[in-house]
Amino acid sequence: MAVFIEVKDLSLEFDGVKVLKDINLSINEGEVLGILGRSGSGKTVLMHVLRGVEEYEGISGSVIYHLARCEKCGHIEPPSKTGEECPACGGDTLKPFDADFVKMPLHDPKRKDITKRIAIMLQRTFALYGDDRVIANVVNSLTEIGVSSEDALSKAVDLLEKVQLSHRMMHVARDLSGGEKQRVVLARQLVRDPMLLIADEPTGTLDPRTAKVVHDVIEKAVRDYNMTMVITSHWSDVVEDLADKAIILEDGAIVSEGDPADISKEFMQRVCSVDKSCEVEIGDPLIRVDNLVKKYISVSRGVVYAVDDISFEVKESEIFGLAGTSGAGKTTTSEILMGIVQPTSGEVQVRVGDEWIDMKKPGPECRGRALQYMGILHQEYGLYNHRTIIDNLTESIGIDLPYELAVRKAINTLMSTGFTEEKAKSILSKMSDEISEGERHRVALAQILMKEPVIVVMDEPTGTMDPITKKDVTRSILTAREKMGDTFIIVSHDMDFLQEICDRVALMRSGKIVDVGDPDIVLSQLTEEERLEAATES
Template sequence: MTPFIEIRDLTVRFGEVEALRGVNLEILEGESLGILGRSGSGKSVLLHVLRGVETFEDISGNVIYHVARCPKCRNVEPPSKAGEKCRCGGSFEPFDADFVSLGINDRDRRDISRRIAIMLQRTFALYGDERVIVNVMRAVEEASGGSISVNRAADLLDEVNLSHRMMHVARELSGGEKQRVVLARQLAKSPMMLLADEPSGTLDPKTAELVHDSIKRAVEDFNMTMVITSHWPDVMVELTDRAFLLDRGKIISQGKPSEIAAEFAAMAGKIDERKKADVGEPIIRCKDLSKRYISIDRGVIRAVDDVSLEIYEGEIFGLVGTSGAGKTTLSKMLNGIILPTNGGIWCRIGDEWVDMTVLGADHKGRATKYMGMLHQEYTLYPYRSVIDNLTESIGLALPFELAERKAIHTLITVGFSEEEAMKVLSKNPYELSEGERHRVAMAQVLIKEPRIVVLDEPTGTMDLITKIDVSNSVLNAREELGETFLIVSHDMDFVQNVCDRAALMRDGKIVHVGTPDGVLNLMTKEEEEEMLGS
């Protein structure tokens, strides 16, 4: 059988770095192929080469698509359609196109790439202020060349199990719902192949399962070939027929998804042994804290309901709970981003307690300048170097020698070696792996010398090995810098590994504060399923 895609000796370089090194692979029509590998192994680069939209300055080898194309209307279908009649009246003929070859016609490349759907990690690319149905209708219009079909858009929302959200504004959806809207928009192309780059990496296990179900159903209903990257072994086992393991740009093994997932897990290192924390006096205190919202559909929403809590200086404190439990709202109030409806919040600066409910530079402002937050959907300045991202871009004006010294020290604190830190200073974020970008973003927060750092889902998109790096980074930052960390997470494994204490939230209330193991013992079955997965 002729393969759908042949990859021969594919090499991609970015300066001195070889992102892919002599990759050889065949992808069969209708196959679901999984890619595993640590952050920076080349997974995302390979998907972008397969997509065929971007150009790479230093690329060699071959990526040959074997398709069927109608010479009359240029419609492209998978290779098995060769010899069949096209809807225009012509017939499909075998056609080969090499996406790496400089001689390929741009129109030929576009004919194929427009039949390829892609879901990128952390990139929703939706019209945020438009309703869900309008987002999908626009995709239908683009795919059909101007024809708008409400019924077609509604059918696509049915396909991804999101009909109950079609009238919602896109920016108000959860991460998992946004991902399914992205999939519905991509399905408007009637694609022959789906490229999915960590499509559920930022999601809790329960929400991720909904996205996986939608992907699986779409692949079957549209008879698509799929290539998917993920660091979750169950994704490989559930969604793929075959998997391969990338390491430093090379394929080191391929075979059954379960075997490759086990091999990848065995590559992980160990988390540094957590030293006994030298925890001080309370640094954050809240009493009878509440936050209410008014919704036309749902009435009064008690996002946080009568919470009292103390967090101690120098500790790593976890806020855990299922989606909608109130942990993100509580963390934003503790960080001074939003004000409470009732109750009080105080932060200790030196020996003085600052009332966070009183606005102004002499009140809340005194505390917030010593607080840092790394959001789940963090952003770096893409066309500024790493050292610029760590200094000028965030308003930190220092002489170059001092800026370089401070940047290197902070990068070492978040897990880079001194040699690695020196190398990445001159690079732009798009030249880094996802894990490296996350560590730079964390350094961007720490370089401002905060006393309190809030991390919102810090391990969302990470593979197992990078998660260990981040765990070690947090522990090392606490030891080296004396920071207090508040971690909002649904990843109980991560919380158990790094947190001294944790609070379990349920329906806006704190139901227990204690050790992570104690919190785990008090979880309901639903909470375990969402925060621990299968």
Template structure:
């Protein structure tokens, strides 16, 4: 029996607008417990078409893309996901439908014939189909951290069945395509976020995919680096006529990359149409991003830094001054921003303030009550003592996937409270980060995979706040947020600052967010602080490169 005898043969009339249909989503709904996250979704995708998906946080975008990839736990509750492809009658290789009747490029022996595969059914070709579905996920790089760029790409090629000289030649072409020739031998963990995303892109392209799914592929990147990754997507995917479905918290990017857009709202399709028209209507549904005004009395100094330095030794660059002679004061209940281009030293400075890493030299004092703690000294009476009162939310936050939101907010972080009190405190904290009381009640007993990425991000923020820290450090807090969620988080920061008397330090490339939220900000260049002042004053001295990097 040949590999595709059990698979329905697709009629050659399966076309739309002169092009073959590659994917059809039929009456798809998805429930997680009692929560209906997708409701009666219907659409088709042509071979070579780019489809954008828009929607606020919690609309169901990521759930839909996970379902189209065939990821475990995301099977439709109702409906079907059908791929119309060709399959080799000798080796089972899957390819696009327009190659019907052609010789298989992989084995060189068999012939490609049209078939349809129910991704969530028991069709024999599902395993081979999944190998040809590429995906880039937000906040997930999925690289071999200790292997070089070329080794990471070769691993993907080996998995796809390429060997020896052929694999090396393809890897070099992919590296050139994603513009990483200058990083071939660099270890993956040492790359910047944008470089890591381009390695992920190359690894996915190594599969020779029939479809490319991009779920917020640049969510954690600054605007300048994101633009480079978007251009790479255009050149490596769109111009190669690979079908793509893309979501982004930057609607204008969806408009630029896609031909057609689906607008999801509360798990349902609200509108489908021309990308520019749908994006324009979607953006008009948001409130204007206004400066928040909340009267809060800024108290005495909380943090004092004097001539702080952090040096690293690099094989390529010798001694690197990541932070070079930084002096600043941060006041209790202040919301203080740290801004600058990629590589300016922002995150390193934040880690020093958070007690995650010690400075190489300089003075750092942290006030506890009336006592000043020397943070340059290790041990339970010094840095260890103060760290209990500082919480930091990193870009690559993680929740326990097989534990409920309530568990993640309490027992997972060592917060041992009586049952009802723990629930009450968790509810209060969730409300403080922008959930309504009804929404907070609903999500407490859910698992992270049942939440949208924006909702998971707010739960992670709640996980930081529930520990009642004196100082909260947020590293790129708006990375994957749509404008609506950004507004909610901005409001929740101001609300918790006032009600819980917390001090915030916000590291961000999102200057609009800093303007909206922060009382003061420091601009960093090459590890040094060049100016401290009101965010509006910082904007006036930004270079054109800095403005581009910060989305202005």
């Protein structure tokens, strides 16, 4: 098997911070390389360097593509095609050709000939014409490379069949699910008959069932088109199933390389050990809920008790979970705690200093006084994409400090969510879409912590996250609690997450609290139906 890509002593730094460190790697033609690593480990940066459409100032080493090239028309093929007749012009045999993306200028036509044969799938950037139908998206890609309108429609249908999406060809692209959009992206990439597919977390935001469909389609496309592939994934079993060999990236360096099954196992051992037993002393009660009721009047159902006579306490520096499936009452309870929803009856009190505040009473000396020490992180948290991270942590949320003090406070806050000091400094000037999903979640938490809350309510913080990003979220919460002593209330249907992170959990069912206490004991009372529903929601 011919060597296709050689990476030698590759290093890359931004603003004095090394994000890739002496990478040495060989990828054979037709091989699938899996890359595993935590958020911020350098996976995405490495993928972009391999793609070759960007120029980097602080780069050194080599990224050499071994290829076969037609000297007459410039057509590029993988190295095994050397000596064969050019399939594009038929006028010459393909000659051996090496290209180093580190040394070759970005505007070199030969480099562009290579990058045209490289396909890429990203985690969130779907690169579709949202208002056009699915079939039109693929037809547009075909006509862009010179396929006649007569032939383009038939070929587009063939490609949509290959990605198992012929049943959606007349749908408007923006109305598709995330998994369906990724398959349209793949169909558009296959138009160019790629020799290399770079798949950077292509299913990172999808649920496991949808992710499997996309992975199966990608695997079939790689096999049918005889492509080489480099794929990153937080799902270690994806790398284990798809890859021929795998590496682990950690802090910009390759720390392990070998058989995908062995590497996946090692990676999970590295990332899945989360220590909840850090030295945090749980204090006195900070929130008291007594006989809380919230009822609504429904035309079809009559009186509906969203919250039905519940009582519990949350203690200072505790991580307290509100567990339950959809409709159990946990979100309504959290909204009452935050003063968003007024209860029908019962008491909610929050301690500020030594004074207990009645959350039912509005005004700056009552509920308003407590709320200035409370923060909420919603499931669909939003960073300002057009602002830098430092702006997201200061001006954008109304924090007006001298710049040097703002930077110092931002770095310390980011460190409290699990960033190293070096990493925190390096992301301050970046836009939010330039960092990974796990890093964005930590920045969103830091956004809340910048306002110095005592109580943080987190609504479904893991959503449909993959297991590794969930571990990052777990660490960020534990680190923030350890460094700042804040109290966390976690509202979630993700029972595994609650079991791992919480000191105590309240299990809710039909508006009532079934039990409060040790997560293992309380969550063991879930019914099979509740476990199945919770898993589906996750």
